[in-house]
Amino acid sequence: MAKVLIVDDSPTETYKLTSILEKNGHAVITAENGEQGVAVAKKERPDLVLMDIVMPGLNGFQATRQLSKASETAHIPVIIVTTKDQETDRVWGMRQGAKAYLTKPISEKTLVQAIADAMA
Numbered sequence: 001m002a003k004v005l006i007v008d009d010s011p012t013e014t015y016k017l018t019s020i021l022e023k024n025g026h027a028v029i030t031a032e033n034g035e036q037g038v039a040v041a042k043k044e045r046p047d048l049v050l051m052d053i054v055m056p057g058l059n060g061f062q063a064t065r066q067l068s069k070a071s072e073t074a075h076i077p078v079i080i081v082t083t084k085d086q087e088t089d090r091v092w093g094m095r096q097g098a099k100a101y102l103t104k105p106i107s108e109k110t111l112v113q114a115i116a117d118a119m120a
Helices: 011-023 034-044 060-069 087-095 108-119
Strands: 003-007 027-031 048-051 078-082 100-103
Touching (some): 003 011, 003 034, 011 108, 027 034, 034 048, 048 108, 060 078, 100 108
Parallel strands (some): 003 048, 048 078, 078 100
């Protein structure tokens, strides 16, 4: 299946997402913040990125914009997975280049479907 990069500063959220992804046959790599996420994406070239928004340093919006603008990572779909559920956040996230915007807590079915859609 896919190699998925999870960018999230919460070990609990990273664990939950990793469990769902591995159960569904995906390989998982992780990063704890936006800067690390961009660096790992450029080095590892994952098939997809799950991006949190609220992180120290480079936030998820900024990291998503960097990934979608850089030639070596522009082809990698980014799905924002966050607790921020305001419509303005959703619109801004999509404007940064995200393929989907999901709010936590997220169901396994919703996550798996969003990944399939983003990679189609």
